[in-house]
Amino acid sequence: xxxxxxxxxxxxxxxxxxxxxxxxxxxxxxxxxxxxxxxxxxxxxxxxxxxxxxxxxxxxxxxxxxxxxxxxxxxxxxxxxxxxxxxxxxxxxxxxxxxxxxxxxxxxxxxxxxxxxxxxxxxxxxxxxxxxxxxxxxxxxxxxxxxxxxxxxxxxxxxxxxxxxxxxxxxxxxxxxxxxxxxxxxxxxxxxxxxxxxxxxxxxxxxxxxxxxxxxxxxxxxxxxxxxxxxxxxxxxxxxxxxxxxxxxxxxxxxxxxxxxxxxxxxxxxxxxxxxxxxxxxxxxxxxxxxxxxxxxxxxxxxxxxxxxxxx
Amino acid sequence: xxxxxxxxxxxxxxxxxxxxxxxxxxxxxxxxxxxxxxxxxxxxxxxxxxxxxxxxxxxxxxxxxxxxxxxxxxxxxxxxxxxxxxxxxxxxxxxxxxxxxxxxxxxxxxxxxxxxxxxxxxxxxxxxxxxxxxxxxxxxxxxxxxxxxxxxxxxxxxxxxxxxxxxxxxxxxxxxxxxxxxxxxxxxxxxxxxxxxxxxxxxxxxxxxxxxxxxxxxxxxxxxxxxxxxxxxxxxxxxxxxxxxxxxxxxxxxxxxxxxxxxxxxxxxxxxxxxxxxxxxxxxxxxxxxxxxxxxxxxxxxxxxxxxxxxx
DNA sequence: AGACTTATACTCAACATCAGTATAATAGCG
DNA sequence: CGCTATTATACTGATGTTGAGTATAAGTCT
Numbered sequence: 001x002x003x004x005x006x007x008x009x010x011x012x013x014x015x016x017x018x019x020x021x022x023x024x025x026x027x028x029x030x031x032x033x034x035x036x037x038x039x040x041x042x043x044x045x046x047x048x049x050x051x052x053x054x055x056x057x058x059x060x061x062x063x064x065x066x067x068x069x070x071x072x073x074x075x076x077x078x079x080x081x082x083x084x085x086x087x088x089x090x091x092x093x094x095x096x097x098x099x100x101x102x103x104x105x106x107x108x109x110x111x112x113x114x115x116x117x118x119x120x121x122x123x124x125x126x127x128x129x130x131x132x133x134x135x136x137x138x139x140x141x142x143x144x145x146x147x148x149x150x151x152x153x154x155x156x157x158x159x160x161x162x163x164x165x166x167x168x169x170x171x172x173x174x175x176x177x178x179x180x181x182x183x184x185x186x187x188x189x190x191x192x193x194x195x196x197x198x199x200x201x202x203x204x205x206x207x208x209x210x211x212x213x214x215x216x217x218x219x220x221x222x223x224x225x226x227x228x229x230x231x232x233x234x235x236x237x238x239x240x241x242x243x244x245x246x247x248x249x250x251x252x253x254x255x256x257x258x259x260x261x262x263x264x265x266x267x268x269x270x271x272x273x274x275x276x277x278x279x280x281x282x283x284x285x286x287x288x289x290x291x292x293x294x295x296x297x298x299x300x301x302x303x304x305x306x307x308x309x310x311x312x
Numbered sequence: 313x314x315x316x317x318x319x320x321x322x323x324x325x326x327x328x329x330x331x332x333x334x335x336x337x338x339x340x341x342x343x344x345x346x347x348x349x350x351x352x353x354x355x356x357x358x359x360x361x362x363x364x365x366x367x368x369x370x371x372x373x374x375x376x377x378x379x380x381x382x383x384x385x386x387x388x389x390x391x392x393x394x395x396x397x398x399x400x401x402x403x404x405x406x407x408x409x410x411x412x413x414x415x416x417x418x419x420x421x422x423x424x425x426x427x428x429x430x431x432x433x434x435x436x437x438x439x440x441x442x443x444x445x446x447x448x449x450x451x452x453x454x455x456x457x458x459x460x461x462x463x464x465x466x467x468x469x470x471x472x473x474x475x476x477x478x479x480x481x482x483x484x485x486x487x488x489x490x491x492x493x494x495x496x497x498x499x500x501x502x503x504x505x506x507x508x509x510x511x512x513x514x515x516x517x518x519x520x521x522x523x524x525x526x527x528x529x530x531x532x533x534x535x536x537x538x539x540x541x542x543x544x545x546x547x548x549x550x551x552x553x554x555x556x557x558x559x560x561x562x563x564x565x566x567x568x569x570x571x572x573x574x575x576x577x578x579x580x581x582x583x584x585x586x587x588x589x590x591x592x593x594x595x596x597x598x599x600x601x602x603x604x605x606x607x608x609x610x611x612x613x614x615x616x617x618x619x620x621x622x623x624x
Numbered sequence: 625a626g627a628c629t630t631a632t633a634c635t636c637a638a639c640a641t642c643a644g645t646a647t648a649a650t651a652g653c654g
Numbered sequence: 655c656g657c658t659a660t661t662a663t664a665c666t667g668a669t670g671t672t673g674a675g676t677a678t679a680a681g682t683c684t
Binding site for chain 4: 260261282284285286
């Protein structure tokens with residue numbers, strides 16, 4: 001049945017590189033642009049992943065620890081340009097923040113600059129009122145009563161309105177809802193009708209093409225993954241205190257966790273080992289410095305680990 | 313940084329279509345070939361997923377319920393052909409088994425024909441001895457003692473040797489291990505050295521190109537997914553008994569589940585509703601017939617559901 | 625010295641999970 | 655007709671996990 005199409009479609013590899021610095025999860029963007037770094041997939045590459053690793057490490061000199069494929073997109077209506085057809089294969093990579101020393105100038109930016117509504121560490125963010133109003137208006141536009149109710153329910157579930165619990169993993173679904181509700185600029189591109197001017201546009205920077213969607217996919221994946229795989233450690237320095245580790249998890253998850261339970265789970269599972277040293281920079285009692293037990297990657301890269309992400 | 317490569321790379325959409333029939337999970341293959349149906353991605357398609365849906369429904373007339381993207385491959389060394397470079401974007405689709413009424417002749421085949429070692433419903437399968445021996449031999453080939461131990465441990469964890477528990481989700485990792493250990497024919501392709509002839513080749517049909525890897529990816533994804541999303545119901549007829557549902561889950565998971573607990577979880581979560589009818593075909597006491605409550609898709613397409621996959 | 629901050633250890637209730645057992649309703653058969 | 659085999663369905667107790675709270679230790683800052 002196969003017989004691949006011969007009509008020359010181009011393929012781009014897009015890298016979503018994440019680091020966490022002082023309680024701020026950041027993504028690498030191209031200087032002065034809201035764009036993720038990307039490069040073409042070439043015939044010389046042995047595989048997609050090795051192709052990505054190759055040019056990222058060459059161009060940014062970042063030590064790429066963990067890398068995983070995110071998603072492959074080729075939507076006609078969401079690239080902005082209509083004529084050219086590109087398949088975008090996106091990857092998530094975890095690293096530690098360093099000066100971008102590659103040929104191209106790069107920038108680390110907080111991902112909450114693009115998704116301010118995703119940070120619930122200090123409770124519901126201030127713009128939630130605006131979100132709520134915008135979504136309510138969109139619900140009202142539904143043709144009939146049933147559709148109206150369905151929209152309201154969907155919005156409430158995703159954003160935690162009306163007693164629904166906030167689920168931090170639904171980043172992509174929330175983004176897609178806002179897109180559908182035309183509350184973000186990407187949804188209005190290439191539409192010149194006067195009606196295209198949105199009544200409300202929600203705060204948060206947008207990105208070129210569908211890069212903000214890729215970022216949403218990556219945040220969602222990472223928020224899910226830290227709960228059952230020891231990937232947080234890829235973002236930490238060699239030695240760290242348990243509170244630093246907790247702050248890193250909280251930064252990613254966008255919500256606070258219960259300190260005693262967090263410590264219990266980390267220690268129970270023997271994910272870390274004591275270095276014998278302590279950190280004085282806590283402001284209070286000095287904290288033990290720990291080191292990730294790399295051995296667990298071999299022991300249960302597989303079997304699974306658990307991080308507690310619950311209420312504060 | 314971007315600027316997509318202009319060098320005409322072809323993209324294929326590959327469909328892994330799954331149905332369950334009388335305790336047997338099956339995949340749609342091309343008649344008389346161990347190959348998954350695939351079609352080219354064309355410029356006319358609005359998106360990758362809609363492209364896939366279009367040609368699958370046109371060519372097979374199957375009602376595609378649930379569809380999700382699996383993975384995108386472009387490995388040079390695993391396609392068999394070296395000259396041509398194709399990006400394979402694979403999708404998983406759930407359906408109900410029907411006569412393939414499309415233009416191309418198709419076949420439903422048990423996926424355990426390709427992965428006999430993945431069926432643990434009756435305990436460890438008979439070929440496990442052979443697997444064990446093959447993997448032990450591979451471990452011995454390691455250069456030093458540490459590497460030898462690492463190989464042994466990896467094999468034991470993945471296959472549940474030496475007191476390790478069998479984790480049914482690690483389908484892909486097991487396949488990749490067997491590939492690395494050269495215990496499956498795909499690993500020997502394009503290698504004409506005499507040493508390429510494997511001492512042992514494990515039972516189980518292989519497929520063209522890297523299709524067996526795609527199948528492994530799909531089985532793994534599905535086994536993980538049924539635990540927290542109500543996707544099993546896409547594979548069930550309109551009404552069914554709880555035991556039928558259980559058998560379906562067991563067929564997918566490749567292991568038996570505890571009946572009382574299974575029933576409790578299904579009913580507790582209100583995933584199904586009573587139709588009032590009963591089935592006489594049980595051979596014993598007639599069983600109530602249930603229907604999937606489609607409403608839960610709206611209620612918590614999102615919030616999550618749980619299926620108990622534990623010991624028998 | 626005393627207030628404040630952070631680290632670390634321990635306790636308890638609520639809940640989910642695992643596994644086993646008991647009873648009900650049918651079919652098949654001598 | 656009554657027995658057994660088979661399946662459906664309901665209940666029970668032990669165990670483990672999770673969420674949340676409290677108490678104490680060891681520093682810094684004023």
